[in-house]
Amino acid sequence: MVVPLRGLVADSLPLENPQNGKHSLIKLNCNCAPIVIRDRHPQRRRHGALLVSRIQDQTRHFPPSFLAFMLARGSLLQIHPPLTETARALLAHFPRGDLAYHWLCAYIEHHDFRKASGFHAFSIKSRDTMRDAHVLVRNNDGYLDAVYNFDWALPVLFWKRGWIAAYLDESGLTLQVWGFSRRAQALRDLVQEARHFYQSRTEPPAFVTDESASALVTAVFDAVDMSATWILAYLQSQPSIMLETSRFCVSTRQYDSGWATAGTKVTGSSASREQVYSLPPRNGSTHRFRWRDYWVQASIAPLKITIIIHTTDKSIMFSFIEAARAKYIEAATACVNVYLAQASLTTDSMHWGRVVTKRQRPYATLVLPNGIKENLLADVKEFLDSEDWYRHANVPHRRGYLLYGQPGTGKSTTVHALAGELGMQIFFLSLATPGIDDNTLGDLFDGVTPHSILLIEDIDCAFPSRQTHVEVSVQGPGRPTEMPSPRSAVTLAGLLNAMDSVTSQEGRLLICTTNHIERLDPALIRPGRIDVRIRYSLATAEQLKDAFHRFYPCDTGSPAGAFKSTSGACTQLARSEVEQLALEFAAAIPQDAYSVAQIQGYLLGYKKDPFGAVAHVAAWVESQRFGEEVRRFGKQGFLTPEDSESD
Numbered sequence: 001m002v003v004p005l006r007g008l009v010a011d012s013l014p015l016e017n018p019q020n021g022k023h024s025l026i027k028l029n030c031n032c033a034p035i036v037i038r039d040r041h042p043q044r045r046r047h048g049a050l051l052v053s054r055i056q057d058q059t060r061h062f063p064p065s066f067l068a069f070m071l072a073r074g075s076l077l078q079i080h081p082p083l084t085e086t087a088r089a090l091l092a093h094f095p096r097g098d099l100a101y102h103w104l105c106a107y108i109e110h111h112d113f114r115k116a117s118g119f120h121a122f123s124i125k126s127r128d129t130m131r132d133a134h135v136l137v138r139n140n141d142g143y144l145d146a147v148y149n150f151d152w153a154l155p156v157l158f159w160k161r162g163w164i165a166a167y168l169d170e171s172g173l174t175l176q177v178w179g180f181s182r183r184a185q186a187l188r189d190l191v192q193e194a195r196h197f198y199q200s201r202t203e204p205p206a207f208v209t210d211e212s213a214s215a216l217v218t219a220v221f222d223a224v225d226m227s228a229t230w231i232l233a234y235l236q237s238q239p240s241i242m243l244e245t246s247r248f249c250v251s252t253r254q255y256d257s258g259w260a261t262a263g264t265k266v267t268g269s270s271a272s273r274e275q276v277y278s279l280p281p282r283n284g285s286t287h288r289f290r291w292r293d294y295w296v297q298a299s300i301a302p303l304k305i306t307i308i309i310h311t312t313d314k315s316i317m318f319s320f321i322e323a324a325r326a327k328y329i330e331a332a333t334a335c336v337n338v339y340l341a342q343a344s345l346t347t348d349s350m351h352w353g354r355v356v357t358k359r360q361r362p363y364a365t366l367v368l369p370n371g372i373k374e375n376l377l378a379d380v381k382e383f384l385d386s387e388d389w390y391r392h393a394n395v396p397h398r399r400g401y402l403l404y405g406q407p408g409t410g411k412s413t414t415v416h417a418l419a420g421e422l423g424m425q426i427f428f429l430s431l432a433t434p435g436i437d438d439n440t441l442g443d444l445f446d447g448v449t450p451h452s453i454l455l456i457e458d459i460d461c462a463f464p465s466r467q468t469h470v471e472v473s474v475q476g477p478g479r480p481t482e483m484p485s486p487r488s489a490v491t492l493a494g495l496l497n498a499m500d501s502v503t504s505q506e507g508r509l510l511i512c513t514t515n516h517i518e519r520l521d522p523a524l525i526r527p528g529r530i531d532v533r534i535r536y537s538l539a540t541a542e543q544l545k546d547a548f549h550r551f552y553p554c555d556t557g558s559p560a561g562a563f564k565s566t567s568g569a570c571t572q573l574a575r576s577e578v579e580q581l582a583l584e585f586a587a588a589i590p591q592d593a594y595s596v597a598q599i600q601g602y603l604l605g606y607k608k609d610p611f612g613a614v615a616h617v618a619a620w621v622e623s624q625r626f627g628e629e630v631r632r633f634g635k636q637g638f639l640t641p642e643d644s645e646s647d
């Protein structure tokens with residue numbers, strides 16, 4: 001039998017009888033010549049003839065490339081016999097990037113691969129280089145897995161309650177469904193099945209680009225925004241990310257708490273102590289991982305992180321972000337994150353960038369005169385709890401504190417301990433940081449997140465106050481006559497503006513520290529800007545005793561609890577003994593003469609030896625006095641500007 005069908009290329013192909021699965025050879029002799037079908041079985045010969053006539057009939061529904069393909073691979077000859085004249089194809093188009101497009105592509109690729117014959121086209125790569133892997137063949141032997149990339153240059157024909165032809169072009173995926181009836185149902189079933197397959201598959205879906213992911217829920221996180229920090233930390237906690245990538249970025253720098261505690265922390269031992277290093281996701285990398293029931297793709301670029309979740313349900317993205325945030329906060333509760341101002345890579349602006357993580361310092365370890373730390377804590381708590389009151393009273397929900405006094409008296413330590421106690425983060429601002437001026441200062445104030453502390457240390461160093469200008473310019477001989485030049489590009493007016501800014505975050509605490517309150521402009525510390533001032537003095541007798549107790553706890557569980565006795569043996573001291581020693585220690589040191597930092601420095605020389613600390617303290621005090629004398633004596637000939645200021 002000869003059927004004329006021009007323009008198609010074919011050869012000897014097997015014909016499968018769908019009834020019994022048996023094959024017979026059909027000779028298609030084409031090449032612009034009539035097709036010849038040879039089969040000894042009259043039934044099948046008739047069937048073959050019918051098929052070929054259908055080919056002609058359906059030609060208008062198929063793109064030429066599809067027809068060529070079907071003949072080339074023999075798929076067309078597998079068409080089920082009950083295809084009749086009345087059968088018409090149902091056409092369904094799935095635009096590129098639509099979610100159903102992803103389901104169907106993945107489903108067809110997966111299933112077609114499973115029953116692949118020699119006519120299928122695949123490109124095969126090692127897993128390491130894959131960008132759009134469709135079918136992974138796992139070896140689990142530690143070597144790279146093979147990846148078969150389905151080649152969509154050729155259309156696919158398969159049976160699913162009806163014959164379905166699928167082909168891809170620029171616009172998306174087109175399906176043609178044939179059957180006597182219920183073609184729409186066949187299509188619906190296919191889409192549904194593909195969806196289930198997609199959701200439950202264990203292999204990651206193909207990488208998607210921004211355009212092809214238009215239907216998927218996508219979120220972009222600005223690298224300088226705090227949320228990017230949560231996401232990065234969260235990504236690092238996903239073990240599958242670590243499995244998939246073989247290119248690591250290794251860091252011994254202590255990133256933020258999330259990264260340090262997020263599960264992929266790697267520790268290696270050095271001779272003396274354990275070194276911790278982390279493997280943060282690399283810039284320029286893209287990762288796919290399973291999150292709950294969804295596939296997530298994360299692309300990390302220098303300026304942004306893009307998260308694409310294979311779903312159309314926005315609430316899944318919100319849950320993802322919330323999970324990242326919660327995990328970050330949970331990890332951060334054991335630490336205090338200190339954010340530092342950083343210049344932007346692209347613009348002239350500054351933002352809160354680098355994060356330094358500090359171990360929490362228990363608030364109880366603060367050694368301050370009676371009531372100071374308790375009052376401060378109560379005041380801050382009251383402020384944080386009275387947001388509603390501030391709103392109703394139309395007062396900006398902000399509070400300013402000034403901690404002032406001698407160096408080493410615990411001002412910075414207080415802020416650190418307070419942040420740890422209340423689970424707050426610190427935004428540390430040094431007004432002398434290059435790049436910070438009146439313009440960028442406002443952005444930094446605005447960028448402080450609610451429920452955080454904005455800490456400006458040594459606020460007096462940034463610019464001399466109006467009073468200081470006068471004082472310094474009337475100094476006598478031997479003193480610097482010119483005004484000290486400002487060390488910050490920020491002006492007093494700029495700082496006052498930033499403090500008063502209406503856009504500045506609500507619920508933030510501003511804490512400034514200074515060693516020289518007298519140098520501050522009164523406008524800077526007026527109520528409304530600075531509401532509470534706390535003076536830090538040199539150690540009182542009470543603080544001396546407290547400092548001693550902190551060094552030599554009576555708690556048996558504490559690693560610092562075993563001490564050398566007078567005989568040199570290791571022993572545990574009774575509370576009464578420590579109290580007695582603390583009294584002796586405090587009595588030997590003059591009050592208001594030394595900072596807690598100085599006392600701490602002395603006690604560090606007697607870490608396990610409270611008796612030694614008490615025995616040698618008088619000599620230490622004497623040596624300090626002597627040192628002071630020498631310093632004064634030396635001043636006659638070697639007076640420095642710093643010395644003159646401290647006088």
Ligand SMILES: Nc1ncnc2c1ncn2[C@@H]1O[C@H](COP(=O)(O)OP(=O)(O)OP(=O)(O)O)[C@@H](O)[C@H]1O
Nearest residue numbers: 365366367368406407408409410411412413596597
């Ligand atoms: N009141 C204190 N309570 C507990 N520790 C203190 C206290 N004062 C000082 N220290 C200890 O001394 C060291 C220096 O303290 P800190 O930096 O808080 O002082 P400071 O007043 O901020 O000094 P500066 O004005 O020079 O910045 C810290 O390690 C801290 O442990």
